[in-house]
Amino acid sequence: METARKHSKKREAILGALCAAKDHPSAEMLYSRLKPQYPDLSLGTIYRNLAVFLGDGDIISVGTVAGQERYDADTSPHAHFICRRCGRVLDVELPALEDMDGAVERATGGRVAGHSLSFRGECAECLAKTAT
Amino acid sequence: METARKHSKKREAILGALCAAKDHPSAEMLYSRLKPQYPDLSLGTIYRNLAVFLGDGDIISVGTVAGQERYDADTSPHAHFICRRCGRVLDVELPALEDMDGAVERATGGRVAGHSLSFRGECAECLAKTAT
DNA sequence: CTCTTTGCAAAGAGTTTGCAGGGTG
């Protein structure tokens, strides 16, 4: 069997922090965010629990940004905007993403479990900083 | 200044191999593919040149698959299908991707340089292997 | 001849894993 998951405060805290966060944090971001409240928290625990969540489909990976994997507790189909200047990851509402999985299944003959759509560029704030 | 690029056989070979490849290879895949023909080729050179190509927009990154970054010399907007079982990366033709960048720019107020759309799942071949 | 490119190997960064002890049901 996989995981006969027991309850755990740390795990709860990690998932909670991920749900509360809107910035699609990385493992280390979660770590430094939880460390004050759980001084004996270990990075390994973060990684281990993230792997569990991923396996159970409770969270998704947004992809690797600047070498660090970023996670999202919102598993509904939605796109992301990744600012290549500040590394911020924003949610993007975009319709017409619903039927794509089915369309791709028909086109490839495979089975689609999900998709990830991300846009790269500079966010509004970073643009403002550069504007003349 | 950036790169006052000179000509280089190795570089030409790397880009050539990437253009010829249809499997969106990683740095190491390119390395083992070119090594026979260029016995004194070094992995560092692969990485260095990939970084140059990326910077110049000659290639794009498909994302990180199983811990390794994968590259594509086809910079036109198109989607990818990543098989989570065999790690294969396939091209997916999908219309209606053209105008998305503009739509996202209007929605976020940022500037979009490009996007990446990838589907995860099992490819047809892997499904066939499992089929009863 | 000058400046770019490369090989090699060491350094870095992020992530994973083993083990002994603590927590949960």
Added chain:
DNA sequence: CACCCTGCAAACTCTTTGCAAAGAG
């Protein structure tokens, strides 16, 4: 009380970097 979960630290993997030698224009 049995099994899961955690801290700690070492191990791993992929990628980056420094330096001296080789290559291109």
